[in-house]
Amino acid sequence: MARLGNKYLADMEPWKVVKSDPERVKTIMNISLQITSNLTIVFEPFLPFTTEKLRRIMNLDKFDWQELGRTDLIGAGHKINTPELLFDKIEDEAIQAQIDKLQTTKKANELEEVMINPTKENIEYEDFAKMDIRIGTIIAAEKVAKTRKLLKLTIDTGIDKRTVVSGIAEYFEPEKIIGQQVSILMNLAPKNLKGIESQGMILMAENTDGSLVFVTPATRIKEGSEVR
Amino acid sequence: MKNFKRTLITSALPYANGPVHIGHLSGVYVPADIYARYLRLKGEEVAFIGGSDEHGVPITLKAKKEGITPQDVVDKYHCIIKDSFEKFGISFDIYSRTSAKIHHDTASEIFKTLYDKGAFIEQTSEQFYDEEANQFLADRYITGTCPKCHYEKAYGDQCESCGSTLNATDLIDPKSVLSGNKPVMKATKHWFLPLDQYEPWLREWILEGHKEWKPNVYGQCKSWIDGGLNPRAVTRDLDWGVPVPIEGAEGKVLYVWFDAPIGYISATKEWTPEWEKWWKDPETKLIHFIGKDNIVFHCIIFPTILKAEGSYILPENVPANEFLNLEGDKISTSRNWAVWLHEYLLEFPGRQDVLRYTLCSNAPETKDNDFTWKDFQTRNNSELVAIFGNFINRTLVLTNNYFKGIVPEIKN
Numbered sequence: 001m002a003r004l005g006n007k008y009l010a011d012m013e014p015w016k017v018v019k020s021d022p023e024r025v026k027t028i029m030n031i032s033l034q035i036t037s038n039l040t041i042v043f044e045p046f047l048p049f050t051t052e053k054l055r056r057i058m059n060l061d062k063f064d065w066q067e068l069g070r071t072d073l074i075g076a077g078h079k080i081n082t083p084e085l086l087f088d089k090i091e092d093e094a095i096q097a098q099i100d101k102l103q104t105t106k107k108a109n110e111l112e113e114v115m116i117n118p119t120k121e122n123i124e125y126e127d128f129a130k131m132d133i134r135i136g137t138i139i140a141a142e143k144v145a146k147t148r149k150l151l152k153l154t155i156d157t158g159i160d161k162r163t164v165v166s167g168i169a170e171y172f173e174p175e176k177i178i179g180q181q182v183s184i185l186m187n188l189a190p191k192n193l194k195g196i197e198s199q200g201m202i203l204m205a206e207n208t209d210g211s212l213v214f215v216t217p218a219t220r221i222k223e224g225s226e227v228r
Numbered sequence: 229m230k231n232f233k234r235t236l237i238t239s240a241l242p243y244a245n246g247p248v249h250i251g252h253l254s255g256v257y258v259p260a261d262i263y264a265r266y267l268r269l270k271g272e273e274v275a276f277i278g279g280s281d282e283h284g285v286p287i288t289l290k291a292k293k294e295g296i297t298p299q300d301v302v303d304k305y306h307c308i309i310k311d312s313f314e315k316f317g318i319s320f321d322i323y324s325r326t327s328a329k330i331h332h333d334t335a336s337e338i339f340k341t342l343y344d345k346g347a348f349i350e351q352t353s354e355q356f357y358d359e360e361a362n363q364f365l366a367d368r369y370i371t372g373t374c375p376k377c378h379y380e381k382a383y384g385d386q387c388e389s390c391g392s393t394l395n396a397t398d399l400i401d402p403k404s405v406l407s408g409n410k411p412v413m414k415a416t417k418h419w420f421l422p423l424d425q426y427e428p429w430l431r432e433w434i435l436e437g438h439k440e441w442k443p444n445v446y447g448q449c450k451s452w453i454d455g456g457l458n459p460r461a462v463t464r465d466l467d468w469g470v471p472v473p474i475e476g477a478e479g480k481v482l483y484v485w486f487d488a489p490i491g492y493i494s495a496t497k498e499w500t501p502e503w504e505k506w507w508k509d510p511e512t513k514l515i516h517f518i519g520k521d522n523i524v525f526h527c528i529i530f531p532t533i534l535k536a537e538g539s540y541i542l543p544e545n546v547p548a549n550e551f552l553n554l555e556g557d558k559i560s561t562s563r564n565w566a567v568w569l570h571e572y573l574l575e576f577p578g579r580q581d582v583l584r585y586t587l588c589s590n591a592p593e594t595k596d597n598d599f600t601w602k603d604f605q606t607r608n609n610s611e612l613v614a615i616f617g618n619f620i621n622r623t624l625v626l627t628n629n630y631f632k633g634i635v636p637e638i639k640n
Contacts, residue, residue: 002616009622018630026636032623033635039620045265046588047581048317057624065269076637083624087582087608087617095605098567098575102555105564 001042005035030076033058037073041065050086057081111208132187133203133227134158135217141174144194152196153177155184158224165198171212183215183227232513232544234273236506237264238492239318240518241281241326244305245290248312249566250599251559252519254587255549260517261318262588268319275506278313279324279495280306283469284484285368289405298468302327312569316580324495326487331494335487336473338537339462343474347536348419349459356384356396357414361406364416364465365396369406372399393524418480419472420459426532427457433542434527444594445548448523460529462486489530492516493540508539516546523548550592554599567599582608 014028036054041063044051055062058080063073139161140154149167151174164184183203190199204212217225239260242248248257257278264276282302291298306325313323324331342348356365363369370384375398379389384396396402404411434441434449441449462483463472469481496503506512516526526546534540553559559566572583586607590597627633 002619005623006615006619009619014626014630022630023639025630027638029623029627029630030636030638032619033627036620036623039616041269043616044269045262047585048265048319049578050581054620062269064271065266066271074635076635078635080624080627080633080635082633083621083628085617086620087612089613090576090579090582090605090608092605094576095601098601099555102565109563109565 001035002039005032005039008032008035031071033074033080034071037063038068038070041068053084054086057084129228130187131185133183133185134223135221135225135227136182136184136202136223138177138180138182141172141177143169143174144196147194150194153202155182155200155202156223157184157186157200158222159186162199163196164200164202165193165196166202166204168202168204168212180214181216181220233509233511234275234506235267235513235515236496237267237274237276238514238516239276239278239320240516240522241279241488241491242309243284243286244280244282244302244309244325245287246305246561247308247568247570249559249561249568250554250572250583250587251552251566253316253569253583254552254591254597254599255519256517257313257316257318258584258587259547259549259591263515263517264319274321275496275499276319276321277324277492277495277499278318278320278322279326279491280309281484281488281491282306282325282327283481283487285366285464285466288466288468289368299327308570312573315573316569316584322495322499324491324498326491326494328494328498330498331487331491332470334494334497335470335482335490338490338493338533339470339482339486340473342421342533342536343419345536345538347421348462349422350417350419351459352415352417354397354413355416355418355465356402356404356411358404358406358409358411360409361404363406364414365404365406365411366464366466367396369404370396370399370402370411371405372402375400391521416465417476418461418463421462421486421529421532421536422459423457423528423532424459426535427453429535430457430528430532433531438545441545442547442594444520444550445523445527445546448520449527452524452528457528485525485529486533489525489533507541510541512541514541514543516543518546518548520548520550550594550596552587552590552592552597552599555601556598579608582612585612 009032012028014025017028018025037058037060040051040055040058040060058074059078060074067073134157136155136157138153139156142152144150144152144165149169151166151169151172153164153166155162155164185201185203188201190197203215205215206212237260240256242252260276264274267274280302287298287301291301302325310323313320356370358365365384367385368383371381373380374382374387374390374392374394376392377387377390379387382389382394382399384394384399386393402411403409430453435453439446463477463480464483465479466481467479469484470487472480472482493507496506518526523546526543531542534542551558554565554567557565576582586604589607590599590603627635
């Protein structure tokens, strides 16, 4: 019905006719207003907010369904209010934001579904106690030249200040981790990595998407404190 | 066709363990609202009833998980749901809730009437029990493998993969949701509604008398009835719900699907003292708007309860819609795959009609349909703005420009 009205106006071109036959335009506009009034009835069950607004603009009360089809719903001489737009265009950005939001959900769901590795075989406490794990603080960090993953860290361990080479460069900027407390495995045999002697290893937790997070005490504590 | 004096429209009670999304709106509430508004415009006598379903196991599980009481859970979601419906113009005459006292009284009374009439079978049976949690494991407290489709995460009352309704004891390799342990069997007494005794009547009433029901609804009823109906427990060992109103039933409540549809009656009572004319006068036409997952409860179990009670009318029709998918995937509350109404209201303020329009243009009436944001945008920009809005705007602006806003006379 709205489509019909739209076509009627486009065909009748009142904006042209107004110059040649102003009387004819009266008829065209009266008919258009009758169609509009009928639309306030048919659309009411479907678009209640829009029809309410339209009735307000047109200064009309609610009609009964039985009056649908009348060609004199709105009488000559009736005054309508200032027109307002019923609908605004929805821009691509608003739609993209919704699609992005769903993508984020989808990604989060996929993460949830990643399989968690089963537990390893049981060990004795003595096996665990062999490891000397302590809390240290990163006091210097730089990228290891010509590598993608490696950072050269200087750690204050409370006992000494030692160098550790760590494969965390993809997740952390060197300048942003100065002062970060970490857990460090002190008694791992030193190993030469890209010409640098790494004395120990810092512990990282690996998230299901592969990203790395420091294993840090819940509150700041003294360097050299033992993790047992 | 019979001539009715008035129409009673009910819409499925949304379950108060989460907010409502576009799937709810498109399948149940927009169609029911359109029907209610249409009848009112025609000047007919209409009641449009809704409310939150606030009992049952999933709510107790959610409360346990969040460390709050079940009442806290339902208070929170009842408010969110009610507010979303209001803002979307769902024109309920009343929107109530099943934790209300009037509902507890009404559901108890109907249970008591059936009990006194000898309509139930009383039976002691072995049910799953979690020894660690000291609790019987009703419905969703049990998971295991579905005996029909072998889906591994089926619940004690239903398999969400194949849609089968199950008894907890049907599950293969059952586990307690509370402790993860394999449950033990323990004797407990329950009351059963002997659906099998009503089979001849259901056959006549639905299969012979309501061939005009939607094919999906009629088909599901037929396959249920042809598959053979069994007595169904209407009570549970649980501490959240309507207490079973008879002696020796301490610690037991009515099964949520026994009490929930009675919520339509309690809500009507809350709305008007003349509620009986809506529920007991054969000149009232009762229509249940629901989603396809609720067909058996509204077409078989609830009518059987009403029939057994004896003084109520039965539904004249049960228009159940299929499901709406979102961007190609099944809408899921637990996986947060949904467009939530309360979020839409914030993100698209004042545009409730655009969503209503999109959802009814694309309603899942005879098959599952898909909602996409691109389609939503196209419906708005190419139909509402470019056709409807454009026509109205031209008409109003030209009337204003040429005739100072005064409706001109027709000239022949």
